[in-house]
Amino acid sequence: MDYTKAPIDDVIKRINELYKKDKEEGLNAEEKEEQQKLRRRYIDNVKANFRVQLEGVELKKKQ
Structure with a gap:
């Protein structure tokens, strides 16, 4: 399945499924x-969200 445009919740769900399978029986190549x-994909999404948050931050002047 192509997860490049899938909602991040679906990506996380699949990551967790593969993690569980890897621990129980292993994964093929x-x-x-x-x-x-x-x-x-998950890491890139986190980075993009963090960038957006940082761009919205404004520094306050000390008085």
């Missing part, structure tokens, strides 16, 4: 690759 792509 394709699943490991999917897991890495999903993690990258």
